[in-house]
Amino acid sequence: MGIKSALSKPFAKSVVTKLQKESKSARAFQHSQFTQIISAAKDTAFGRDHHFKDIANAADFREAVGVNDYEDLKSYIMRAVEGEPNVLWPGCPVYFCKTSGTTSGMKYIPLTQESVPYHILAARNALLSYIAETGNSQFVDGKMIFLQGSPELDKLDSGISFGRLSGIAAHHVPGYLQKNRLPSMETNSIEDWETKLDAIVEETINERMTLISGIPSWVQMYLERLLEKSGKKQIKEVFPDFSLFVYGGVNFEPYSARFKELVGKSIPSVETYPASEGFIAYQDSQVHDGLMLNFNAGMWYEFIPADEYFNEKPSRLSLDEVELNVNYALILNTNAGLWGYSIGDTVRFVSLDPPRIKVTGRIKHFTSAFGEHVIAEEVENAITTACREMHCTVREFHVAPQVAPKEGLPFHEWVVEFDILPSSLEQFALLLDREMCSQNMYYKDLIKGGILRTAIVSSVSKGSFEEMMRQRGKLGGQNKVPRLGNDREVADMILSAI
Helix, strand or coil: CCHHHHHHHHHHHHHHHHHHHHHCCHHHHHHHHHHHHHHHCCCCHHHHHCCHHHCCCHHHHHHHCCCECHHHHHHHHHHHHCCCCCCCCCCCCCEEEEEEECCCEEEEEEECCCCHHHHHHHHHHHHHHHHHHHCCCHHHHCEEEECCCCCCCEECCCCCEEECHHHHHHCCCCHHHHCCEECCHHHHCCCCHHHHHHHHHHHHCCCCEEEEECCHHHHHHHHHHHHHHHCCCCHHHHCCCCCEEEEECCCCHHHHHHHHHHHCCCCCEEEEEEECCEEEEECCCCCCCCEEECCCCCEEEEEEEHHHCCCCCCCCECHHHCCECCCEEEEEEECCCCCCEEEEEEEEEEEECCEEEEEEEECCECECCCCCCECHHHHHHHHHHHHHHHCCEEEEEEEEEECCCCCCCCEEEEEEEEEECCCCHHHHHHHHHHHHHHHCHHHHHHHHCCCCCCCEEEECCCCHHHHHHHHCCCCCCCCCCCCECCCCHHHHHHHHCC
């Protein structure tokens, strides 16, 4: 055991003991976050326009501030981009995180002096929680790789730096981890994903890798390239000390069988829920289900029941008003100056004390061409079960409606890229249908009522999803494959890439 590993255990226990004590008062912390951020922002342009000085409680806030998306806040954000101080939060942002939106083009999400440290602390707390619970800290002594976007930052005319969230975070990795961290800044700055991936393989193949982090689909590509380069059959032969996988952004379950096959053994994992707008939750336990809500991190959360989201005046609930196993759209109010901000994700609570959530999908990413409102969690559960029962593995998949087939009833088309094919695509489709009917009563009624026919599985060749992401300019980094569509745009792009 190395010195870092030995020292990390007592530190982890002390930090996690404090976090567990705080989690018993999560609702009180949320109330104090509300008071603090409203008070801090009362003299900003947004605070004056929305009468923050007169806001005494959540009801006052909801009367003053509606639910906003990026477009609703864009006029304020662009003033801050141009260098105007005190627009959404006191002073100027220290960074803008750039992301691409489907309707907004390039989006600039502010990060402030107050908000940046919470991104780093949450990532740290996720790892410390794992160490404190399991006693496994050996990964701290080895090399750690974080597959992410370029860390290179540009400057706006206002002098404020901007870049990808992962790139910004790379500049705030604690000093004690820098020597262990891979890839190098030079390699990490390569823009073309496939060129970068080859360079990362070259740089890491002979290192003692203990922790690998990234979005599962891109990590899978990395592992496969390592095996090609090394000539080994399994990753445990390349990295015998690989002992922890950290991921976020998508559900890992559909990938888990393929990962075990590639690695040659089961690897413990820690799930995180970071976003440009804030680090929302992280897995604090290998025993308990769900992710701990980051309740004391400069953010006050609101939750809209998903089936009310598109109503003119939906319910907006605080943490002390939510219920278990209800799908909620997540709304953020933050110390980066986002107010009533709909992040676009849906979550449900699997525990209230302490507050633990599961990410269930995207509020605008669903399949509901016939009123079935299928969400990501349902299709992920269905394909995981079908794969397990038919001993096959899936690389990627996407579900879209086929509203007007050339013949017969409409149906859901599952476009699937398999690593190992099932013995029968028809049987695989029936299993998907069985699982969907067991989870979604609307879908079940449409099948039984003869409105929809059972699902159709279209198997596509290896590389089809990568080509689709390349065509969309979304290959690699922090980009995620959309699992659901309410139209044929993504499905047809994948099918045309065969």
